[in-house]
């Protein structure tokens with residue numbers, strides 16, 4: 205494909221595209237934390253990245269369902285990247301149009317991946333301002349001397365609108381204002397006795413407000429031994445880190461000494477760097493996500509090799525960090541069979557209003573996740589902490605506003621539960637603030653064609669005008685959202701965060717994938733078709749609810765619901781199912 209692109213570039217005839225400009229993306233102002241300091245020199249060179257129209261996304265999606273649906277003739281027959289590329293390579297017409305447009309300004313593109321649907325073009329600020337009807341300016345990040353060059357609006361000739369979906373960096377700014385970790389976590393106090401008895405758990409796991417590996421092993425039946433001790437490297441569990449969210453090795457060791465005294469405390473992780481991502485070991489630079497995700501991945505997925513994938517920040521925005529990570533993993537001969545991504549891009553309304561990302565950017569990332577699914581990757585993401593509604597702090601917070609990328613149909617979206625003795629809970633229950641609902645961006649995938657209409661019927665379609673009932677619905681399942689972890693050598697707990705739920709479930713999937721590979725079978729790949737065939741492998745919650753700003757929220761019902769999906773996972777039940785496949 206690289207050849208095809210190059211040839212088109214060289215032989216494209218000189219031509220002018222005479223057409224009107226169409227705005228592709230715009231925002232009213234820079235996000236908080238960035239201030240306009242002026243215009244960059246007109247001859248400064250920008251490296252722009254262009255997402256081109258992919259030729260056959262429907263074909264890719266059909267292939268993903270064929271190879272991910274148990275019982276189908278192609279189940280488990282994952283594709284090579286060359287096979288995937290046949291679906292995503294731009295059409296000859298798209299390439300011609302783009303190359304002709306660039307050649308008219310003496311510009312040339314270089315492909316950034318093997319399919320050539322993601323390309324890079326260097327051009328001066330003056331050329332970019334004129335080609336894109338933009339106003340590229342310099343913005344300073346508050347409290348630093350770092351600057352980024354962005355525009356608040358950009359356009360394309362209307363004739364190119366179908367061929368070029370979006371361009372970066374333009375309107376999306378880096379994730380500069382990550383809240384300081386300590387502002388969100390509290391020291392734990394020691395566990396006190398005299399709390400209510402929690403159903404069917406040993407004495408060690410009574411009275412908890414926050415969970416640990418041993419008690420999660422009990423609660424969900426997770427084994428404490430490796431399913432594949434002979435060939436551990438046959439399967440890799442990837443844990444993603446974005447926006448400088450690092451993981452500290454000394455904290456990991458303390459965590460293992462405290463919570464997994466039965467395994468080698470020297471157990472650590474491999475490291476992959478994307479876009480010059482690092483894993484700084486300065487204690488204060490550890491991230492709460494980076495630390496807790498790695499600590500649970502290694503403590504729960506016993507014996508599975510874990511790789512921390514760190515993606516660099518500048519000149520990225522969070523969504524393009526994720527896209528770069530996906531493209532990088534797709535370029536590997538064997539991507540990690542299990543992948544955890546707990547970063548939160550935003551709620552869909554932010555995508556729609558173009559405040560942060562255009563809808564097409566979210567669709568591009570979801571298409572990249574479909575490619576990972578085609579390669580046999582089980583990708584697990586959390587549903588966020590905003591319940592059924594949008595982000596309360598945003599003006600005009602929308603009543604039903606689900607989080608992205610959880611709404612992408614090719615990820616497994618995990619919501620949160622709680623089980624807190626300090627609240628006198630004796631049973632696991634759905635977390636009120638766990639994200640759930642219906643996408644306005646992605647249509648309902650066919651694996652939900654039984655579960656979701658059943659829920660709609662059970663609730664008499666009472667909400668059918670409040671949200672788009674034909675959208676992809678989340679979550680798929682739920683798990684405990686309150687965990688103990690080590691941060692700067694101290695024990696913390698951090699409650700009610702479905703990011704933990706995703707880490708727990710991803711660790712269980714890593715063990716299941718290891719079981720499959722130890723048995724000489726392919727990994728499980730994209731999980732949702734399997735999950736929706738086996739809703740009874742999960743503990744159903746029929747009470748509890750989620751709420752959100754300006755909305756009535758959702759109540760739990762029997763079977764799948766937008767509160768907790770199918771409920772919380774049982775490892776023994778899932779193991780039995782995957783052994784029979």
Ligand SMILES: *[C@@H]1O[C@H](CO)[C@@H](O)[C@H](O)[C@H]1NC(C)=O
Pocket residue numbers: 347348349
């Ligand atoms: C920015 O640069 C100035 C001059 O080099 C320096 O004095 C200042 O400490 C820098 N500020 C930060 C936040 O790095």
Ligand SMILES: *[C@@H]1O[C@H](CO)[C@@H](O)[C@H](O)[C@H]1NC(C)=O
Pocket residue numbers: 386389390391694
């Ligand atoms: C946590 O406890 C340590 C001592 O164990 C103390 O130094 C620190 O200030 C506490 N942090 C918070 C956020 O309370």
Ligand SMILES: *[C@@H]1O[C@H](CO)[C@@H](O)[C@H](O)[C@H]1NC(C)=O
Pocket residue numbers: 390391392393394395412413414697698
């Ligand atoms: C977790 O932190 C909360 C808030 O600081 C505290 O009330 C609770 O007791 C802690 N849980 C455990 C198990 O220490």
Ligand SMILES: *[C@@H]1O[C@H](CO)[C@@H](O)[C@H](O)[C@H]1NC(C)=O
Pocket residue numbers: 468469470
């Ligand atoms: C862990 O590493 C240390 C230092 O390399 C070594 O002394 C110790 O024996 C190791 N522990 C185990 C259980 O392998």
Ligand SMILES: *[C@@H]1O[C@H](CO)[C@@H](O)[C@H](O)[C@H]1NC(C)=O
Pocket residue numbers: 626627628
């Ligand atoms: C839990 O139960 C005890 C004993 O009945 C009661 O004193 C306490 O207030 C209850 N706590 C909560 C959070 O409901």
Ligand SMILES: *[C@@H]1O[C@H](CO)[C@@H](O)[C@H](O)[C@H]1NC(C)=O
Pocket residue numbers: 644645646647648672674675
């Ligand atoms: C509802 O979702 C479907 C599928 O994504 C879409 O085609 C349709 O336009 C949406 N309708 C509204 C009113 O948003």
Ligand SMILES: *[C@@H]1O[C@H](CO)[C@@H](O)[C@H](O)[C@H]1NC(C)=O
Pocket residue numbers: 662663664
């Ligand atoms: C739906 O309608 C049926 C029949 O009228 C009724 O029995 C049921 O309680 C209703 N369910 C809800 C959630 O309103």
Ligand SMILES: *[C@@H]1O[C@H](CO)[C@@H](O)[C@H](O)[C@H]1NC(C)=O
Pocket residue numbers: 749756757758759
């Ligand atoms: C959820 O249940 C409560 C109590 O039965 C009811 O008042 C509320 O209207 C229900 N909410 C929805 C969205 O159905």
